[in-house]
Amino acid sequence: MKNCILFFLLIFLVACSENSSSVGGEFSSEVSLENDAEHSGMVKVFSRGAFAVLGTNDAGAKSNERPQMKAMFDYDFSIGKREVTCGEFQKHFPKVDCGSADLPAVNVTFFDAVLLANSRSKDEGFDTAYTYTAKAFDSDGHATNLENFEFLSEVSAYRLPTEAEWVLVASQNWNPDKGWNSNNSDYELRKPCTAKDFGSDSSNAVCDMAGNAMEWVNDFMGNFADTTVTNFVGSKSENSLGERVVKGGSFRNSPSATTQHSRGDVYTVTSSTRSDYVGFRLAFGKIPNATWLDLEKDVEEFSVKILTTSAKLKTLLGTARATLAFRDDETGNIGFVNFYGSNPRAVEIPDTLDSYHPAISPDGKRIAFCTKPEGISGKSELYVRNLDANGSGLVKLDVESAAIPRWRVVGADTQIVYVTSAGNNSDASEWKSGSTWAVSFSNGKFGSPQKLFDGTYNGGVSADGHLAVSGARLLRANVGGKEDVWYNGEQACNASLEDSTKRTLFLDFGSATGAAFAGKSYLAHEMLLVLDSLGELAKMIPSPKGYAFDHTEWVHGGAGLALASLTDADGAHAKIALVNTSDSSVLELLEGAELWHPELWVGKSDAAHFELDPDSAGVYYSSAGTLGDYVMRIKMELLWRYKDSATVVVLGSSRPLNAVSAEDFSESFFVLNLAQTPNSMFLSREILEKYVYPHVPGLKYLILSLDIDFWWKTEEMEDASLAVYQRQYPGYAYDKNHGYWKADYPSDLLKLTENGPGNRNEDPSLYSVYAQNHGRAFMDCISWGGDEPQISKDSTFYDNKPELIKNNFAVLRSILESTASKNVHVVGVIFPQSPAYKSTGAFGRYGLRRSKAKVLLDSLKGLETEYANFSLMDENKFGNHDYGDDVALDYDHLCYRGAAKISVRLDSLLRTLEDK
Numbered sequence: 065m066k067n068c069i070l071f072f073l074l075i076f077l078v079a080c081s082e083n084s085s086s087v088g089g090e091f092s093s094e095v096s097l098e099n100d101a102e103h104s105g106m107v108k109v110f111s112r113g114a115f116a117v118l119g120t121n122d123a124g125a126k127s128n129e130r131p132q133m134k135a136m137f138d139y140d141f142s143i144g145k146r147e148v149t150c151g152e153f154q155k156h157f158p159k160v161d162c163g164s165a166d167l168p169a170v171n172v173t174f175f176d177a178v179l180l181a182n183s184r185s186k187d188e189g190f191d192t193a194y195t196y197t198a199k200a201f202d203s204d205g206h207a208t209n210l211e212n213f214e215f216l217s218e219v220s221a222y223r224l225p226t227e228a229e230w231v232l233v234a235s236q237n238w239n240p241d242k243g244w245n246s247n248n249s250d251y252e253l254r255k256p257c258t259a260k261d262f263g264s265d266s267s268n269a270v271c272d273m274a275g276n277a278m279e280w281v282n283d284f285m286g287n288f289a290d291t292t293v294t295n296f297v298g299s300k301s302e303n304s305l306g307e308r309v310v311k312g313g314s315f316r317n318s319p320s321a322t323t324q325h326s327r328g329d330v331y332t333v334t335s336s337t338r339s340d341y342v343g344f345r346l347a348f349g350k351i352p353n354a355t356w357l358d359l360e361k362d363v364e365e366f367s368v369k370i371l372t373t374s375a376k377l378k379t380l381l382g383t384a385r386a387t388l389a390f391r392d393d394e395t396g397n398i399g400f401v402n403f404y405g406s407n408p409r410a411v412e413i414p415d416t417l418d419s420y421h422p423a424i425s426p427d428g429k430r431i432a433f434c435t436k437p438e439g440i441s442g443k444s445e446l447y448v449r450n451l452d453a454n455g456s457g458l459v460k461l462d463v464e465s466a467a468i469p470r471w472r473v474v475g476a477d478t479q480i481v482y483v484t485s486a487g488n489n490s491d492a493s494e495w496k497s498g499s500t501w502a503v504s505f506s507n508g509k510f511g512s513p514q515k516l517f518d519g520t521y522n523g524g525v526s527a528d529g530h531l532a533v534s535g536a537r538l539l540r541a542n543v544g545g546k547e548d549v550w551y552n553g554e555q556a557c558n559a560s561l562e563d564s565t566k567r568t569l570f571l572d573f574g575s576a577t578g579a580a581f582a583g584k585s586y587l588a589h590e591m592l593l594v595l596d597s598l599g600e601l602a603k604m605i606p607s608p609k610g611y612a613f614d615h616t617e618w619v620h621g622g623a624g625l626a627l628a629s630l631t632d633a634d635g636a637h638a639k640i641a642l643v644n645t646s647d648s649s650v651l652e653l654l655e656g657a658e659l660w661h662p663e664l665w666v667g668k669s670d671a672a673h674f675e676l677d678p679d680s681a682g683v684y685y686s687s688a689g690t691l692g693d694y695v696m697r698i699k700m701e702l703l704w705r706y707k708d709s710a711t712v713v714v715l716g717s718s719r720p721l722n723a724v725s726a727e728d729f730s731e732s733f734f735v736l737n738l739a740q741t742p743n744s745m746f747l748s749r750e751i752l753e754k755y756v757y758p759h760v761p762g763l764k765y766l767i768l769s770l771d772i773d774f775w776w777k778t779e780e781m782e783d784a785s786l787a788v789y790q791r792q793y794p795g796y797a798y799d800k801n802h803g804y805w806k807a808d809y810p811s812d813l814l815k816l817t818e819n820g821p822g823n824r825n826e827d828p829s830l831y832s833v834y835a836q837n838h839g840r841a842f843m844d845c846i847s848w849g850g851d852e853p854q855i856s857k858d859s860t861f862y863d864n865k866p867e868l869i870k871n872n873f874a875v876l877r878s879i880l881e882s883t884a885s886k887n888v889h890v891v892g893v894i895f896p897q898s899p900a901y902k903s904t905g906a907f908g909r910y911g912l913r914r915s916k917a918k919v920l921l922d923s924l925k926g927l928e929t930e931y932a933n934f935s936l937m938d939e940n941k942f943g944n945h946d947y948g949d950d951v952a953l954d955y956d957h958l959c960y961r962g963a964a965k966i967s968v969r970l971d972s973l974l975r976t977l978e979d980k
Contacts, residue, residue, distance in 0.1 A: 092116045092235035097268040100142045103222075103348050107145055107268050109233060111137040116232035118296070119288045120325040129325050133288040135228035135296040139352055143225055143233050144345035145270050146256035147277055148180065156183040159205045167253050168277040168343040174308050174335040175199075175207035177224055177280050177344040184346070185221040193221035198373045200688065203791065208336040209688035211408075212370045215282065217297055217354035224282040225347035228296045230311050231324055234273040240319035243275025249315035251858040253277060253341070274322055277343035278314040278329065285309050285327065286357055293355050300356035300367070301409075306334040306687075314341035318852050334690055368392070368410035368656040371639070374403045380642065380651065381622050384679055385667030387451065389422040389431055390640055393658035398422045398433060400451060401654065404821050409687065410654070413455035417447065423469045424451060424665035425478065425505075426620075429825075432469035432480055437661070438522060439536045439557070441487030448480070448505060452825035461503060461510050468522040471620075472502075472563065479504050483520035490537035495519055500532065517542055523559030526566060531597070533568050535559025541568075541599060550599040552577045560626075562618040566597035569616050569626050569645075578604065589613045592628065594645055605648045611639070614660075621666035629659055677798070682816030684795040689822075695721065695841075696740045696789060697822045698834045703738060704814040706838060707759040710736035712974070714839070715751060716769025717743035719895040723958040724767060726838035728967035733974055736760070737839030739769065742783035745875040750786045752879065754799075758806040763888055765974055768879065770892045770936075772920055773908035775872040776861060795820070845959035847949040848898035854955045859906035859913050869920060876924075880931045887933075889977055891970065892924065894938040897956040902943035909956040914942070937973060939966060 093114035100106040115136045119129050151165030153172070160176065162169040169180075179199075182192040196210035215223070225233070242260035244253075257271040273279075285307035286299025298309065310333050313322030329339070378384045389400040396418045401408050413419075420437040424430070431451045436444035446466035450457040467486035472479050479502045489495040498520040504511035516525060516532070521542060523533035534540040539556040541548045550568075554575040561568055572578050573588040581601050582591065589612040594603035607613050611630040614637060619625040624646045630639040640654040640662045653662075667678065676682075685697035712733045714724045718741040726735035738751060748768060756763065782788040789796040795817070799805065805813070818824075824831040834841050862869060876892070883890050897908045907917035927934050939945055951962030958966060 092232055095232065095236065097233075097236065097270065099268050100348075103142050105144055105146070106142040106346075106348060107270060108140065108142050109229070110140050111229070111232060112140050113137070114232060115292070116228045116235065118228060118231055118325070120323075122325075126328070128285060128287060129327055131288055131290040132325075133290065133296075134292040135231075136292055136294040137228070137232070138294060139349065141225075141229055141347055141349035141351075143229065143270065143347045146272055147279065147343045147345045148177075149256065153180055156180055156187075157205070161204060163253065163340070166255055168256055168272075170253060170277050170343045171338050171340045172343065173206050173208060173338050174224075174280050175210050175213075178210065178213075179207055181222040181224060181346055188222075190221045191219050192216075193219050193223040197371065198375070206338060211373045213335075214369060215297075217351040220348070220350045222346050222348050224280055224344060226297050226351070227281045227283045227309050227311065227327070229347060230273070230279070230281050233270055234312065234324055237270065238274060238324060240274040240313060240322040243272060243313065243319070243322070244315045245275045245313060245322065246316050246318050246855070249275075251316055253315055273312050274319075275313050275317070276315055277312075278310050278317075278339075278341055279312050280342065280344040281309050281311050282347075283309040285333075289357055293357065295351055295354050297351060297354045297356055306691075308333050308335055308337075310342055316341055316856060317854075320852055321854070336688065336690060368399060368401075368654055368659070370401060370408055370410060371652040371655055374408055376651070377403050377642075377653075378679075380625065380644065381666050383667060385428070387424060387428055387665045388640070388653060389424055389451070389663045389665070390654070391420055391422060391660040392656065393637065393660045398431065398455070400431070402821075402826065411453050413449070413453065415455060417445075419447075421468050421661050422663050423471055423480075424663055425471050426473055427478075428665045428667055429819075430457075430505075432471065434467045434469060434482070434486070436467050436486040438468060438486050439488050441485055444486055446480070446482055448508075448510075450825060452828065454828060456828075457508055459508060459510065461513075463501075463513060466501075467520075470524050472525070472527050474502075474527050477504050478506060481516070481525050483522045485520055486522065486536075487520075488537040489520065489534050489540055495534075495540070500525060519547070523568065523570075524561030524563070526561065526563050531561065531566050533559050533561045535570055539568070539570060539595075543599075548599065550595060551575070551601070554578075556593075558614065558616045560616060560618045563620075564623070567602070567618075568595040568599075569593070569618055570595070571613055571616055577601065587612070589631070592616060592626065592643060592645075603645055605643060605645060605650075608641070608650050608652075615662060617661075617663060619664045619666060622664065625664075627662040627664055629662060676810055676812055676816060678816055680794040680798040681810070682795050682813055682818075682820045683798075684789070684793050684817065684820065685822035686793065687821065689792070692741045692783075693789070693792070694822055694830070695834050697793075697820075698831070699738045699740050699839060700795070701814070701817045701823075702736060702835065702839050703755060703759065704817055706734070706736050707809075708761065709734045710760050711762045712736065712765045712767060713752075713756050713760060713763055714739050714767045715748040715756075716767075716893075717741055717771050717774075718841075719771060719957060720767065720769045720893065721834075721839075722841050722843050722953060723895060723963045723966050724970065725840045725960075725963040725967040728964050729971040730975065732978065733765070733971065734762075735767075735838055737837075739839070743769075743771070744777040744779075744781065744784035745775070745872045745879075746777070746779045746784045747786065749875055749879055753882070754786065754804045757882075757886065758804060759809060763886070765977070766879075766883055766888055766890045767970060768876075768890055768892050770876070770894055770924065771910075772869075772872075772894070772917060772924075773897075773906070773910040773912045774857075775912075776857065776865070776868050776910070778868065778871065840963060843953045843957065843959045843963075845950060845961050846953055848900065848952040849955045851900050851903070853898040853900045853904065854909055855904060855906045855911060856909055857911040859904075859911040861911055862913070862916060869916075873920075873923065876927070880927065880934050884931060884933045889933045889935070890931075891935050891937055891973060892927075893966075893970070894921070894936070894940045895956070895966075896940045896945045896947040896958065896962075897943070898952070899943040899945065907942075908940075917942075935973065935977070937970070939969070 096110040100108040147168035150162040150169040153169035198211040200209040283298025386403045419433045443465040444467035446461040466482040485498040500517040500521045503513040521532035525532040532542040539550040559570040592605040613628040615629040626643045629637040642651045712735040714737040721739040953959040
């Protein structure tokens with residue numbers, strides 16, 4: 065009875081505490097904080113046995129903030145009393161501009177914060193919590209990518225706090241009204257710990273978690289689960305957008321919009337995002353038995369680490385166009401890594417089929433596999449599917465049994481060679497009862513199988529049919545129709561025939577023949593052996609120390625290069641490595657639990673079929689890019705696809721990107737939506753002049769967003785011109801170096817763009833969001849965002865900078881003049897924003913005094929008289945519009961229903977102009 069009374073008393077005290085976090089009826093635990101004398105600027109959080117409440121059950125919250133989840137702790141940790149200042153940051157990275165020395169370090173990427181954490185760990189003699197294989201920086205010195213990045217949760221080191229840790233600490237003194245916010249900050253970043261939320265006892269108080277600078281935390285953005293999770297560290301892998309979690313409000317957010325369950329910003333936040341209101345604080349300590357929650361399933365199962373870089377692989381292969389496929393023996397599924405981008409990642413194709421011996425087609429677009437491995441007899445099925453994340457287009461070869469597929473090209477015919485049994489070949493008569501076949505494959509369909517040989521030559525058959533080899537116990541060969549047994553009849557396996565040289569790769573079991581050649585004895589699979597075209601032993605390559613080889617295979621298209629799984633002392637296939645048979649060097653590619661049957665496709669041979677450089681042309685994106693970069697890449701593909709059909713082109717920001725829908729126009733108009741984000745009038749003009757004018761011959765109408773609330777952008781800004789894309793992605797630089805193809809558009813450019821990084825096969829769901837309906841992004845409907853709209857820039861910003869509006873206005877004039885000379889009519893659109901801006905001093909989301917906006921709109925209206933080819937379509941009407949909550953996405957964007965509404969009105973206007 066006494067225990068029950070204490071229990072209910074505890075519930076009462078927690079429920080009444082002002083320091084606890086109340087989210088949907090749940091409260092985070094109260095915890096003790098003490099000054100951490102061992103780690104300067106930090107407090108020790110005694111969290112063992114405590115829990116944090118993440119997310120909310122509020123039906124109006126974002127989907128990634130629901131449902132509410134309880135995160136338990138069975139460890140203690142330390143956290144910074146305040147955000148890292150710019151002065152502290154620049155002690156480690158003096159060339160990076162992060163603001164003023166005594167203010168929080170902002171305008172830094174997630175990777176910048178990670179490098180700072182590692183640097184402090186090393187300075188103080190600790191191991192590092194983050195590992196990577198290579199770093200990439202932008203022109204300002206900010207880290208934009210850490211290849212093969214990994215967080216080591218078991219290491220005691222400085223790091224970013226997890227979302228659960230951040231929420232637990234923030235809940236102890238949560239009061240957004242007392243933090244630096246839009247009500248009291250004058251829209252300026254303030255010195256740490258100067259807001260009212262900072263307690264009088266500075267030894268153990270933590271400040272600025274509900275204001276000043278928003279903060280990076282350690283987690284990838286993932287979904288919550290309606291459960292309790294111990295030692296939660298987020299999602300182990302990134303979602304399709306590569307989103308990261310940021311927490312807390314900033315000096316520009318209102319207190320009511322600053323919640324503990326909020327996990328993001330207005331726009332998508334990725335690891336390379338930088339904002340002048342996002343900083344970070346550090347944490348310290350290991351997280352034992354960390355728990356990750358996957359986006360789709362409860363716990364991560366597919367775990368593969370990439371050990372090399374795209375750049376290093378390109379040095380060996382001569383091209384970045386390479387894809388590695390393999391079997392994950394723990395799941396029975398095929399995985400693959402596309403090394404085309406600068407930040408490759410491993411993808412697993414989910415399936416119920418047990419998949420062995422993946423083989424990538426000569427064009428790199430499909431993958432064949434079977435259901436039995438080498439050395440195992442019995443019936444096997446053979447399939448081909450598209451090489452994408454979903455494994456789409458699955459087709460089965462309709463024969464009794466087919467195993468160990470290998471692609472080859474004979475003349476103009478693409479074929480798959482297979483054997484009727486994967487069993488071993490030690491018994492000659494049994495082996496001869498099986499056979500080797502070839503079947504053509506074209507347009508996603510199999511042809512009629514043709515028998516090549518009696519006997520199962522599972523090591524490959526040359527394109528001319530002169531040589532075939534078979535491994536698995538003995539090394540059998542068929543040379544010009546004559547059967548033979550090579551390697552003195554000693555045991556061999558994992559045979560692979562290189563078609564160009566007719567050399568055979570294989571493994572043995574420490575045989576006498578091999579020992580005599582090597583001059584020493586060795587254990588099974590410790591040597592990789594190479595026979596010449598006549599079956600004579602020509603080369604032996606030792607395995608790396610501590611490992612043996614398995615599953616050897618030539619790299620098709622990579623002269624002299626071979627692949628192998630590396631098995632450790634326990635026999636686990638822990639790694640996949642690339643072996644250079646010329647110099648015997650070994651490059652480790654992947655690491656995992658059980659990685660079998662590697663296959664590397666190299667696109668170098670395809671270069672002969674193109675008049676362009678396939679490593680540059682059409683390469684408008686990499687996996688390290690931002691969402692805005694990805695949208696721009698999609699628009700380039702759409703431009704090359706629809707350039708000859710379009711009569712209406714849309715340029716501008718994310719507002720028309722979401723809102724101009726081709727399907728809602730009449731058949732008289734073919735609409736191509738090339739709007740992207742970030743945008744500026746300067747960038748729209750460049751796209752128009754460099755790409756649209758030369759390549760859209762049927763252009764009659766230009767729909768241009770006039771986003772006057774961010775006419776503060778200048779031509780010198782990075783997101784205001786094509787220059788930033790030309791520095792980051794070779795496709796844009798290649799276009800520039802060829803005069804943007806004004807003289808002669810190359811016929812292969814569309815094909816290369818479609819197959820390049822970010823194509824529909826890499827992420828079909830994300831691709832469809834931004835590529836459907838000729839470029840209109842499909843966005844769900846939420847609302848205008850309530851009565852307190854976001855104002856992201858002080859509305860007085862323009863007061864002393866009239867030249868900004870003047871310069872943007874001049875760009876519009878230049879567009880009107882150039883379009884007039886080409887007989888193109890321009891429709892300038894003021895897109896609707898939240899009607900709640902009527903109760904503020906700002907015209908819209910990015911400020912601009914309403915009084916100044918009135919004068920500017922009058923000037924824009926005057927252009928209709930000055931230019932006969934200009935029409936102003938003001939759908940905002942100073943907030944007095946008829947676009948309700950049911951057609952809105954957020955403060956300044958329409959959703960798909962709003963897109964239909966405004967597009968019908970645009971179509972009506974264009975039809976009126978047609979009748980004139």
